[in-house]
Amino acid sequence: MAIDKQQLLREHPDIKDFLDLKPTLWLNPGALANDQIWQHERFTIEDIEASDADLHRYAPLLEKVFPETIETHGIIESPLVLADKMGQVLAEKENFSGHLLVKLDSELSVAGSIKARGGVYEVLKFAEKLALENGIIADKDDDYTKLARPAARQLFSQYKVQVGSTGNLGLSIGITAAGLGFKAIVHMSADATQWKKDLLRKKGAKVIEYTGDYNTAVAQGRKESDADPHSYFVDDEKSATLFLGYAVAALRMRKQLKDLGIKVDRDHPMFIYSPCGVGGSPAGVCYGMKILFGDAVHTFFVEPTHCPSVGLGMATGLNEQISVKDVGIDGKTAADGLACGRPSGIAGRIMKPILAGDVTVDDAKLFDYMRLLHDTEDRIIEPSSCAAFAGPVMLFNTAAGKKYMADHGLTPEIMKNSIHVAWATGGSKLPEATVKEYLNTHLD
Numbered sequence: 001m002a003i004d005k006q007q008l009l010r011e012h013p014d015i016k017d018f019l020d021l022k023p024t025l026w027l028n029p030g031a032l033a034n035d036q037i038w039q040h041e042r043f044t045i046e047d048i049e050a051s052d053a054d055l056h057r058y059a060p061l062l063e064k065v066f067p068e069t070i071e072t073h074g075i076i077e078s079p080l081v082l083a084d085k086m087g088q089v090l091a092e093k094e095n096f097s098g099h100l101l102v103k104l105d106s107e108l109s110v111a112g113s114i115k116a117r118g119g120v121y122e123v124l125k126f127a128e129k130l131a132l133e134n135g136i137i138a139d140k141d142d143d144y145t146k147l148a149r150p151a152a153r154q155l156f157s158q159y160k161v162q163v164g165s166t167g168n169l170g171l172s173i174g175i176t177a178a179g180l181g182f183k184a185i186v187h188m189s190a191d192a193t194q195w196k197k198d199l200l201r202k203k204g205a206k207v208i209e210y211t212g213d214y215n216t217a218v219a220q221g222r223k224e225s226d227a228d229p230h231s232y233f234v235d236d237e238k239s240a241t242l243f244l245g246y247a248v249a250a251l252r253m254r255k256q257l258k259d260l261g262i263k264v265d266r267d268h269p270m271f272i273y274s275p276c277g278v279g280g281s282p283a284g285v286c287y288g289m290k291i292l293f294g295d296a297v298h299t300f301f302v303e304p305t306h307c308p309s310v311g312l313g314m315a316t317g318l319n320e321q322i323s324v325k326d327v328g329i330d331g332k333t334a335a336d337g338l339a340c341g342r343p344s345g346i347a348g349r350i351m352k353p354i355l356a357g358d359v360t361v362d363d364a365k366l367f368d369y370m371r372l373l374h375d376t377e378d379r380i381i382e383p384s385s386c387a388a389f390a391g392p393v394m395l396f397n398t399a400a401g402k403k404y405m406a407d408h409g410l411t412p413e414i415m416k417n418s419i420h421v422a423w424a425t426g427g428s429k430l431p432e433a434t435v436k437e438y439l440n441t442h443l444d
């Protein structure tokens with residue numbers, strides 16, 4: 001579709017910073033109060049609980065196939081930790097109040113990123129369906145470790161599981177599928193880093209490399225998969241299973257907050273900052289948070305200034321009908337996990353009444369935040385994940401952020417009790433040499 005940039009800007013003056021590649025906080029005019037949201041939405045708390053129950057059913061199987069999950073009894077979950085030392089630096093250098101926390105999805109087992117939530121779930125659900133249809137298990141009360149036996153592996157080896165990815169979704173789907181015995185095929189965009197391709201091949205997945213972007217890799221992968229009746233395509237832009245797998249994070253977080261003795265209510269608001277590519281995983285996570293915490297939670301996506309795809313899609317209402325390239329933005333960013341020029345359609349529509357806003361961040365800051373987190377908290381997460389820290393900085397230091405707090409009755413008193421969760425979406429599988437290189441990267 002041909003898009004007239006000047007015309008679009010006249011109709012939506014609030015996209016100016018996106019077009020100018022300027023770090024910004026865009027406030028979502030479609031956001032509604034909690035009591036008006038749910039009539040517009042399709043997934044319920046029961047759907048999320050059902051997915052959590054699925055994951056508990058799959059747990060014994062996961063322990064068998066991925067012994068690294070034995071410690072957590074086959075449940076893949078990440079720590080939620082306080083990062084007050086980093087919060088202190090932000091308060092001194094920028095302007096910030098409340099508590100900073102980091103949700104370490106970077107440490108999720110199997111995939112080392114947030115994709116372990118949706119990706120592992122979707123592959124297991126497909127395996128379950130095949131196992132039920134082919135009598136490997138009799139019903140959902142049967143012993144799921146049967147899915148790790150030779151008869152099941154023989155069955156799975158007749159099927160391909162394919163996915164298009166900039167890296168982490170590919171790792172998650174590829175490792176899980178290959179681990180169960182499927183033929184795993186990952187279509188990788190040009191943005192994918194070499195170590196992710198190497199790791200996948202080591203795990204037994206086939207990696208097909210593209211010179212094009214994420215959307216090219218997905219389109220080609222989908223085409224090849226659709227032509228083969230024994231192939232299952234994991235569709236990041238349409239999958240309800242992936243979405244619900246991400247949303248389960250909220251149930252787990254509720255318990256973690258309780259265990260940490262952290263209250264979340266109107267006088268103790270929680271802010272979530274989620275690095276965003278096509279929008280699938282942050283939408284799932286934030287949706288779950290909103291269902292559980294209602295008006296007490298404020299959810300923000302964070303994107304690179306060179307790839308504000310979900311922000312642009314939501315601000316113009318065009319969602320997946322617009323790519324950043326349509327308005328002359330190159331989509332090039334060091335945040336490989338966020339390099340998706342065209343947003344997912346479901347993410348934009350589902351988040352319309354929920355999302356508080358979209359923050360954009362310059363690439364240079366990603367490496368600054370990576371160093372800061374390393375120096376203050378001794379933790380390593382990948383550059384894409386570091387986008388999250390731009391969230392609180394922009395909330396407290398921009399006119400839009402101040403307006404947001406004022407409009408929502410978030411007084412300085414209340415903000416002292418606020419918690420700010422930076423969602424660390426990936427990083428534990430980074431090779432040491434890559435970590436060193438990133439820590440020494442200074443862009444401007």
Ligand SMILES: *Cc1c(COP(=O)(O)O)cnc(C)c1O
Nearest residue numbers: 168277278279280281337425426
């Ligand atoms: C996948 C991913 C995200 C979010 O991506 P979506 O495409 O919006 O689901 C953010 N950070 C990292 C490191 C990721 O792998």
